[in-house]
Amino acid sequence: MTERLRSDVAIVGGGIVGASAALALRRMGLSVTLLERDFCGSRSSGVNYGGVRRQGRSLVQLPLTQRAHGIWARLPELIGIDAEYIRCGHLKIARSEADMASLAAYRDRSRGFGMDLQLLAASTLRERFAWLGERAVGGSLCPQDGHANPRLVSPAFARAAARLGADVREQTRVDELAHDGKDFVLLTATGVELRSRFLLNCAGAWAATIAEHFGEAVPMVPAHPVMAVTEPLPMFMNLSLGVEGGGIYARQAPRGNCVIGGSRGFALDAERARPSRDAITLVLRGTVELLPRLRHAHIIRSWSGTEGYLPDHEPVIGPSAKQPGLFHGFGFAGAGFQLGPAVGEVLAELVQGGASSTPLAAFSISRFSPVPAPATST
Amino acid sequence: MSGALQPVIVGAGPAGIRAAQTLVRHGLRPVLLDEASKAGGQIYRQPPDGFRRSGKALYGFEAGRAASVHAAMSAIQDGVDYRPETLVWNAEGGQLDLLQRSQTTTLAYSHLIVATGATDRVLPFAGWTTAGVYSLGGAQVALKFQGGSVGERVVFMGTGPLLYLVAYQYAKAGAKVLAVLDSARLGDQMAALPALLQQPAVLAKGLYYVGWLRSHGVPLHGGVRPLRALGQERVTAMEWRDDAGEHRLDCDAIAFGYGLRSETQLADILGCRFAFDALQRAWLPVRDGAGRSSVSGVYLAGDGAGILGADAAEWAGERAALALLADAGVPLDGESAARAVTLERKLARQRHLRIGLERAFPLPPDWAAQASDELVICRCEEVTAGDLRATVKATGATEINRLKALSRVGMGRCQGRMCAAAAAEILAQCTAQAIEQTGRLRAQAPVKPIPFALAEPKEPL
Numbered sequence: 001m002t003e004r005l006r007s008d009v010a011i012v013g014g015g016i017v018g019a020s021a022a023l024a025l026r027r028m029g030l031s032v033t034l035l036e037r038d039f040c041g042s043r044s045s046g047v048n049y050g051g052v053r054r055q056g057r058s059l060v061q062l063p064l065t066q067r068a069h070g071i072w073a074r075l076p077e078l079i080g081i082d083a084e085y086i087r088c089g090h091l092k093i094a095r096s097e098a099d100m101a102s103l104a105a106y107r108d109r110s111r112g113f114g115m116d117l118q119l120l121a122a123s124t125l126r127e128r129f130a131w132l133g134e135r136a137v138g139g140s141l142c143p144q145d146g147h148a149n150p151r152l153v154s155p156a157f158a159r160a161a162a163r164l165g166a167d168v169r170e171q172t173r174v175d176e177l178a179h180d181g182k183d184f185v186l187l188t189a190t191g192v193e194l195r196s197r198f199l200l201n202c203a204g205a206w207a208a209t210i211a212e213h214f215g216e217a218v219p220m221v222p223a224h225p226v227m228a229v230t231e232p233l234p235m236f237m238n239l240s241l242g243v244e245g246g247g248i249y250a251r252q253a254p255r256g257n258c259v260i261g262g263s264r265g266f267a268l269d270a271e272r273a274r275p276s277r278d279a280i281t282l283v284l285r286g287t288v289e290l291l292p293r294l295r296h297a298h299i300i301r302s303w304s305g306t307e308g309y310l311p312d313h314e315p316v317i318g319p320s321a322k323q324p325g326l327f328h329g330f331g332f333a334g335a336g337f338q339l340g341p342a343v344g345e346v347l348a349e350l351v352q353g354g355a356s357s358t359p360l361a362a363f364s365i366s367r368f369s370p371v372p373a374p375a376t377s378t
Numbered sequence: 379m380s381g382a383l384q385p386v387i388v389g390a391g392p393a394g395i396r397a398a399q400t401l402v403r404h405g406l407r408p409v410l411l412d413e414a415s416k417a418g419g420q421i422y423r424q425p426p427d428g429f430r431r432s433g434k435a436l437y438g439f440e441a442g443r444a445a446s447v448h449a450a451m452s453a454i455q456d457g458v459d460y461r462p463e464t465l466v467w468n469a470e471g472g473q474l475d476l477l478q479r480s481q482t483t484t485l486a487y488s489h490l491i492v493a494t495g496a497t498d499r500v501l502p503f504a505g506w507t508t509a510g511v512y513s514l515g516g517a518q519v520a521l522k523f524q525g526g527s528v529g530e531r532v533v534f535m536g537t538g539p540l541l542y543l544v545a546y547q548y549a550k551a552g553a554k555v556l557a558v559l560d561s562a563r564l565g566d567q568m569a570a571l572p573a574l575l576q577q578p579a580v581l582a583k584g585l586y587y588v589g590w591l592r593s594h595g596v597p598l599h600g601g602v603r604p605l606r607a608l609g610q611e612r613v614t615a616m617e618w619r620d621d622a623g624e625h626r627l628d629c630d631a632i633a634f635g636y637g638l639r640s641e642t643q644l645a646d647i648l649g650c651r652f653a654f655d656a657l658q659r660a661w662l663p664v665r666d667g668a669g670r671s672s673v674s675g676v677y678l679a680g681d682g683a684g685i686l687g688a689d690a691a692e693w694a695g696e697r698a699a700l701a702l703l704a705d706a707g708v709p710l711d712g713e714s715a716a717r718a719v720t721l722e723r724k725l726a727r728q729r730h731l732r733i734g735l736e737r738a739f740p741l742p743p744d745w746a747a748q749a750s751d752e753l754v755i756c757r758c759e760e761v762t763a764g765d766l767r768a769t770v771k772a773t774g775a776t777e778i779n780r781l782k783a784l785s786r787v788g789m790g791r792c793q794g795r796m797c798a799a800a801a802a803e804i805l806a807q808c809t810a811q812a813i814e815q816t817g818r819l820r821a822q823a824p825v826k827p828i829p830f831a832l833a834e835p836k837e838p839l
Contacts, residue, residue, distance in 0.1 A: 039780055046783060151783040155773065231758075231791050231827065255759075255786075268649075275823065277470050277484065284833035295834075298827035300791050 003192045007031040007167065009351055010186055010196035012174055012210060014040030016154040016337060017329045018202030020344020022161035022168070023078070028352050032166040033194050034158065035186065037173040037206075038271075041154025044204055045340065047305040049227055049249060049261040050150045051240055052338045053090045054115055055142035056106070058314065060362035061339070062113040067358055068342035069114070069144070078341075079156035080163075083148050084254050089239040090145030091120075091129070093136040093290075099244040103140040115142050131236050133292045140244075147240045147251045150337055157341070177213060179323060198351045199326045205308040207330035211316075211365065214323040218316060218331070218368050220308045224265035224273035225334050228283050228302040230294065232256030241290070248286035258294065260287050265304035273304040309333045310368075317343055317363035319350060327351065328365055383706055385699075386411065386474065386485060388466050388644060389493035391419020392447050392688045393680025393695035397491045399450045400699035402457035404708050409459040409485060411466055411476065417451045419495055420515060421688045423522045424448065436522055438547065439583055443688065467824035469648050475823075482832045489675045489702045492645050492663075493695055494682035498635035500796050501536075501745050501803075505607030506634070507757050514635035518544045527553045529631020533616045535559040535604060537739040538637040539580075542587040548633075549594060556627050558591060559602040559618055561636070561742040573734025580735070603748065607632055636741055638685045639799055645683065646821035649673050654814035657736050658685060660799070661818040667722045669698030670705075677702055690728040697721040745800075746807035755804060756797040758790020766801060767808045776809050777817045778802055791827060794819045 009025055011018045014036030022034045034040075052072055054065040076082050094100035100119075107117040118141045120128070125136050162168040169192065176187040177199070184199040186192075201210045208220040237252035248262035263279035275283075280302055288295050310316065313333040320326035327350050329343045336343070342358070349356040385401055387394045390412035401408045410417075416424040422444040425431060433441040461478065468475035473484045498513035505511065512520075512528045514536060520526040521544075531554045534545040541560060549555045567574075574581045591598060605617040605624065617626045645663040646652070651672035652661045665671055665678040677698040680691035700718045703710055749755075751764025769775060769785040778801065781787060787801045788794030794801070798819045806813040 039777070042780065042783070155784065159773065274470075277468055277473075277475050280468070280823065281482065281833045284828075284830045288830050288834060295831045296829055298791075298829050299824065300827045301789070301793060301822050302824070303822055 001191060005033055005167065005192060005194045007033040007194070007196050009033070009198040009200060010035065010184055010194050011200040011202055012177075012186070013202035013204055013207070014158050014168065014170065015043060015045035015202060015204050016041065016157055016340030017045075017204075017343045017347070018200065019154065019157035019161055020341045021200050021202060021329065021347040022166040022344070023157055023164065024345045024348035025351060026161055026164035026166050028348055030351065032161065033196065034161065034166055034168045035172045035174055035188060035192075035194070036158070036168070036170045039155070039170050040158035040168065041151070044305040044307050045154035045337065046151050047227070047303055048150050048334070048337045049225070049259060050147045050251065050337065051090070051242075051249065052085065052148050053142070053145045053240065053242070054113075054338065055090050055092055055117065055140065055145055056242065057335070059109060060314065060359075062110060063358050064339055064342050064346070066113050067345070068339050071341040071345065072338070075148075075153075079153070079160045081152060081156050083152040083156060085146065085148035085153070086254070087144050087146040090142045090242065091139050091239050092242045092244050093125070093132070093139040094244045095135050096137060100138045103138070103244055107140060116144065117142055129239070131291065131293055133290050135289055141239070145240065149253065153337075154340075157344075177210065179214075179325070184325065197325060200347055200351070201326065201328045201330060202347075204330055205306040207308060207328065211320070211328060214320055214326055216320060216322050216365055216369065218310060218365060220310050220331050222267065222306050223309050223334070224267060224304040224306055225261055226263050226265045226275040226279040226283060226302065226304050227259060227261045228275070228280065228299040229260070230258040230297045231300050233258060233297060236293065237291075243290070248283055248290060250287065250291060258291070258297070262286055267306065271306070273306050275302040275304045307332070307334045312367075315339075315343075315363050316365045317346060318360045318365065321364075321366040321369065383488050383708070384409070384486060385489040385491065385702060386487035387491040387493060388474070389419065389495055389680065389682065390414070390417035390451070390460070390462070391493060391495050391680060391691060392422060393493035393682075393691035393698075394419070394491070395447050395451045396692045396695035397493060397679055397699040398458050399454050400696045401703070402454045404703050404711065406703075406708070407457060407459060409461065409487075411464045411474075412460075412462050413465050415462050417460070417462070418444070418448060420519065422447050423519060425523055425525070429524060431525055435551075438543075438550075440688070447692065465826055465828075466644055467826060467828050469644065477828050477832055480829060480832055482828070489677070489706060490648070491669075491677045491679055491695070491698050491702065492648070492671075492682060493680040493691070494641040494644055496638040496640050496681035496685055497795060499637045499639040499799055501636045501741070501800055502749070502753055502755055503604035503606065503634070504750065504753055505609070505613070507754055508607050508609050508613045509611060510609065510613035510630060511607055511632045511634070514540050514544050514633050515638070517631075517633035518547065521547055521551060525551070527551065528633060529629065530554060531556055531629045532631045532633060533557055533559065533627055533629045535602065535616070535618070535632060535634040536636045537562045537741070538635065539584060539735065539739065540635060540638070542584060542591065544633060545596065546587040546590055549591065549596060555591070555596045556629050557597045557599060559604070559616075560598070560600045560739075561602055562739050563601040566740055567738045570734045570738035573731065574738060576734065577731045580731070603742065637739065638681060640684055641682050641795070643793070643795075643821035643825045645671065645676075645678060647823060647825070648676050650676060650678070652818055655684060656814075657733060659741065659813055667726065668701035668718070669694055670701055675705070686725070686728050686732060690725055693721045693724050693728075697725065746803040749804060755800050756787045756790060758792055758797075759786040761785055761787045763804050766804045770805065770808050776805075776811065776815075778805060778819050779817060781805055782819065788819055793822070
């Protein structure tokens, strides 16, 4: 028995991008059907580290991240819960003078985007953040960055969209999709035939399949960031922490659990990922170095997810170069959580008027075409 | 080929020890890993050095069995690479991750026997997190390990054979057993009698404990529903109701439990396929009659893959080891083929007999419906039944991992080992689903909490 549906917009993928787009589109009055293979916000959008951070992003992302910053400020009004979102500040530490110089250069280049970055000397760090390990020779603080609970935020965007009338279908895998010259036609494993004028490809690490289906292959590869969490501890981290040049990152949730990310896990199968022992070991070791007081604390759980990475680590956001009516929003290279709500708005603008008020040129899918070199990868 | 064989056994309880014994007899040198400091498992736990209590005092009717299992372990001491106080916290790519003396190491295996045992199945009641409230198994361990008692005036509550056994052991050891409060009714046991009669030894032991308790003036009540444990810093009284009305007993300790649940996290991390077992109301790793899991080279034995009791664990450990030997191409000794058939027959019979026990001591079917909104389900994360119901209502969650993500239930230090069974019951009740439809809580490394310092490079002492 086929259930026939029709809406202005079909969205594939109920992560934070797809769900935010659904919410924004409903606020514009368009009809929306969102199809999610699993549960909304249960993949990377729900299992990421939870950093809500602008600092450190590439310059081309700054208008978008600043737009997102404004949306996060209205989170409870948008999704009905505060989702443990805190603007406690994000500190990026330097472990060498060279790293410190690169933090200073970033501050200079990123001026004008409202981040208000403050370079802190080692003595200031010791004074203000006595819990930091000895490795930090300085750092850069973004006072209004912070963190949130991704398990709560991302599903709440989908629920908010549903409350405004979006037809959100979970556990609904898309098996076939095509454009018949007039409409997109999507068939699901659950027997739904959905026709729509517009299609949003928000399928995260699995979005390349959809792009390729419409003739625009992208060189996206999956990878699996690793997270671990401690039992609840007395509050001591009054900000979210990162390391210039890479390494671990850490925050303390309001309940007291420290969430620590770093390194990469491995794929169990096409859908599931798991931390590797080497990744867990690296995270543990890096934590003791960065946060010595956790030496005798315990991790009680570790996890990973599946994220899509393009060669330049920038996402694809914008119209398809091949199929009118198709818009992409994927490939966030492990840093899409903060951007997600803004990407949703941008996609809605594109559907409504064909253009966005936020510059998107750097994220165009056509940057990967024509494919120049012969294929060498597997 | 046996030169390349490196069998590893996780768990030195009755299943693990019999598995090790069987492998040693066939010329292999297994690694035997165990969290405890001495072999024997929970049921045949040995006291620390310097404690002298007789086997009869420690293990009662099971003293002979305990002695036999301990003797088997002593006899193979030189043939086994036995590593006590070792936690297996993860598995990946044919290697186990071990935590031993605050250091992590890896251990490769060619074949793995998982004999991880069981813990109490907990169904919370109001006040269950008050100091002085113990699980039945915990109360028994205190007695077996160091001859300690959880209190001087103890109420025993819940259901299952362990309820009467531990009450009996406490009374024998000199504690004042104020009452045994069984959620099952005499009628349940009468209905199960035909099935129980098929295992006269089990029935006789049960009747003996009941008779002994009764003749020593311990009140036994059936059809009991707990109301609450009272007390601020420590429990001072237990209140309950039965058909006759509401009751109260002043006490300084309560031990409770509703049967056992399998420790399946390692099997899950190893990728073993699970199936729902309606009799035990639990998702269990699938094993064939010999103990082979769905993963080649991984075998499951004992209560860690479904509750069948200590005797069956011994048989399952031996049977799994024989399967391992056969799969590895090790020539079996003359009696082994016949022995394998006998063991499988005994195990099959035990599974059949288990039906009688489950019928005699059913889980209280109305537990979830009666659980008040204030009742703490997940004590690590302080999640109440009301929190779970509100989450379901607000989010439409129908699946247990989803409920965990949204409510924190099972996210704490025990990773759901204590609360998952109860949380699934609440979820099934408030979504009007069958319990198996709520899904299975996925295990994530570490199996138990591990310290950050374990990854520090070793320093010379």
